[in-house]
Amino acid sequence: MYCNPVKKKLLEGRPSFGSWIQVPHPAVAEILSGAGFDWLAVDMEHSDAGVSRYSDIIRGMYGRGPVPMARVQENDTLVIRRLLDAGAWGVIVPMVNCAQEAKKAVQAVRFPPEGIRGTGFARANDYGAGFDEYLAASRDILVMVMCETMQSVDNIEEIVAVDGVDGVFMGPYDLSMSYGIPGKTNEPVMAKARAKVLAACKKAGKAPGLHHFTMTKESIQSVIDEGFLFIALGVDASFIQAGSRAAFAAATGK
Ligand code: 3PY
Ligand code: MG
Numbered sequence: 001m002y003c004n005p006v007k008k009k010l011l012e013g014r015p016s017f018g019s020w021i022q023v024p025h026p027a028v029a030e031i032l033s034g035a036g037f038d039w040l041a042v043d044m045e046h047s048d049a050g051v052s053r054y055s056d057i058i059r060g061m062y063g064r065g066p067v068p069m070a071r072v073q074e075n076d077t078l079v080i081r082r083l084l085d086a087g088a089w090g091v092i093v094p095m096v097n098c099a100q101e102a103k104k105a106v107q108a109v110r111f112p113p114e115g116i117r118g119t120g121f122a123r124a125n126d127y128g129a130g131f132d133e134y135l136a137a138s139r140d141i142l143v144m145v146m147c148e149t150m151q152s153v154d155n156i157e158e159i160v161a162v163d164g165v166d167g168v169f170m171g172p173y174d175l176s177m178s179y180g181i182p183g184k185t186n187e188p189v190m191a192k193a194r195a196k197v198l199a200a201c202k203k204a205g206k207a208p209g210l211h212h213f214t215m216t217k218e219s220i221q222s223v224i225d226e227g228f229l230f231i232a233l234g235v236d237a238s239f240i241q242a243g244s245r246a247a248f249a250a251a252t253g254k
Helices: 005-011 026-033 051-059 077-086 099-109 123-128 131-140 150-154 156-160 172-178 188-204 217-226 236-252
Strands: 016-021 039-043 067-071 090-093 142-147 167-170 207-212 230-233
Touching (some): 005 016, 016 236, 026 039, 026 051, 051 077, 077 099, 077 123, 090 099, 099 142, 099 156, 150 188, 167 230, 172 188, 172 207, 188 207
Parallel strands (some): 016 230, 039 067, 067 090, 090 142, 142 167
16 A cells, blocks of 8 residues: 555656646646556645645545655755655655755655654554554655756766665756756757766666656657656646647637
8 A cells, every 4th residue: 555656667667657736726636647647746846735735636646546746845854754744655856956955855755764754643654554564665755856957967977876866857947947048948958968867867777757848749759768767748737728728729710
């Protein structure tokens, strides 16, 4: 019952596909779960969801398949602890720019002696009823650090060398900002950064991840061919936007 099939997939070198929840309602988790995603991350950085909302949203995934993850709002020990206590099986930590920051994220996730996560009865361990089992399985909680600045790309070798970092998740939009080319996620400098991160991950045996926003078969295949394993497909809000606009356009020709 306490396990993380996404981590298993990544360790086996198989791609896993997830998506992003920015419309913070359990119904969205229920609907996206029906699509078959391996995991779903609630975006705590760019939505107005708080911890109690997080618990409600991931209740919408329970028994439906996806592993609940959180893109946490910041690399903060207590923020991470509270989302894990709520039941997250993976954290995606924004703006990790050096080994020290990567270590901080790992420490927040792991119980002593590896880390400093505090323990208590919480939703994650069925309010204490699964205390021992959860403790044993908690090593499977996924730690994905985000590479989304030039500095992070420059320091990627030392970041992936940090014990307990499971993988690196690239944020193309912030990275494009950092390179001074806002929103131009396909420029050569971005491809070069992706190649550098992929090579570092491969060498260190860590899972490379990417937030991908173009929902065509060819474009998703090219991301898989590039070597990414932890792949976030789109965002709930964009799915609603695309579907609703297409419906209106089909009806009116506008
Ligand atoms: C980015 O593109 O900056 C992201 O954070 C994607 O999730
Ligand atoms: Mg970002």
